[in-house]
Amino acid sequence: MTTQIKNVEKIFGSFRALQQINLDINEGEFVAILGPSGCGKTTLLRLLAGFDSPTSGEVVMKNQVVADEMSFLPPEKRNIGMVFQSFALWPHMNVRDHIRFPLKHHQFLSEDLKKGMDFRVDEVLKMVDMYHLGERMPSELSGGQKQRVALARAIAPKPALLLMDEPLSSLDAELRMSMRKEIQQLHHLTGASIVYVTHDQSEALAMADKIVVMNKGIIEQVGTPKEIYSSPTSPFVASFVGKANLIQGKWEGTEFYPFHQHAIKWDGTSVTSELRGENIFPARPEQLKISFREGGLKGVITNVQYQGKEIHYTVTIEDEQWVIHQDLDAMFSIGEEVYIHLKESQTRAVKKQLHFV
Structure with missing residues (x-):
């Protein structure tokens, strides 16, 4: 699914959080939104997810306007998955139930997945190496295991667009390195478009096909990891990334x-x-x-x-x-x-x- 952000601005009172944002997210592409705290990257992700609407401009998914200054489709009416920074697991559900939940409620679930929910749960648990822990409760899992469950829950219904809001920031350095590889592998296995918000330049350089560097509500530069690192076009990109x-x-x-x-x-x-x-x-x-x-x-x-x-x-x-x-x-x-x-x-x-x- 191709997603387009056209001339988007977002204003909170007197604060301009986003200014004239234009960005294309191509089908199957891994896009990292990179920037320091307060640069607008999470605000942009919220607009893509359907948690908020733009002050002006529009968001287009699969040639349909899903958000503009007049209205916006809520998250459940967009073919997306979401991975939060805080894992957001339900304490009363075991691992299997977490994976099964979106298969019961996702509006864009294919007929094949509806008929084979148990098979899909097993398949996804194997992808994230959690098959043997399917009956565990969140309180019985480590931080890395909780993040695997959050990833598995997000990819289970095969969303066209997967949104990740700094999913590794609460993990220690060794786990972050391990989870990077797993997220890359999931991207190759699922073929979904991914928008990955991070303030960590090494994460963006290691995983993304395309990096969007943001600063003070604007896009400073868009390019491949090599272009961003080796050929910065602004002092901010040169000092922040390289x-x-x-x-x-x-x-x-x-x-x-x-x-x-x-x-x-x-x-x-x-x-x-x-x-x-x-x-x-x-x-x-x-x-x-x-x-x-x-x-x-x-x-x-x-x-x-x-x-x-x-x-x-x-x-x-x-x-x-x-x-x-x-x-x-x-x-x-x-x-x-x-x-x-x-x-x-x-x-x-x-x-x-x-x-x-």
Whole structure:
């Protein structure tokens, strides 16, 4: 099912939560809505779910307008499934009953599923590796198991659109990694369109076909994970997704002079025209290298965080603080004066010869 959001705005009193949102969600596509708290991503999800209506604009599902400023279809009249952040399991129902519930009440259930509810319950429980726990009550389940039940309940009626509101945020780091793989697998098995709201860039990059980056109620950029990470078109996307250091300087074509220092030139061929227009070079922590070799930007180590496979340094340069990830082959200490270079694969460092008359 193709879903379209056309010129949608949502206003709460004097607060504009969404501004001119336009987005297409294609059939079978995994779309991640990514952004910080308060950016409007959950408001957008609520409009898709039918929990709220837009102030202006419209939401179209399968060529039918399901929401505009005049009216909207409630959730039960849309062919959707929903996975909540808080699991939202019923304490009086066991696992099997949770899966069976939407099969009894979903309005878009196919005739095959109506005739084979028990088979579908077994099938879905096997998908999420919960078949052996079908008689358990929610109070007898771990956090990861509860989330599997919530996922199974949502996919049981085979909805055309599956909405997920930060479903992994309440789990610990190890469980989140495991559940990412399971959600990806469920996406491949079900073929449903998925809209996945998250503030975690690693989740979005790992799972989505398309990422929608939001900030202050607007869409900053839409693209594949590679496009969003490698070719940000705004300072916000560069710093939020790639955690890039936003370096001021001067552009001459595709050549960049950091801090207008004419003795240092970086190749910025891969930097988007939008960031060039703002005289910014987005340098991600792994693109920079610290050394005692002159010819780079001079700085001072102000913080060191050991991370096992690498070390995260904070370096103060021209009153700015940059974060740089360095391998363990060279180690630096707080207070040391160092030089920062763009890695050789990223730059052609050229020193200009000074001519005196």
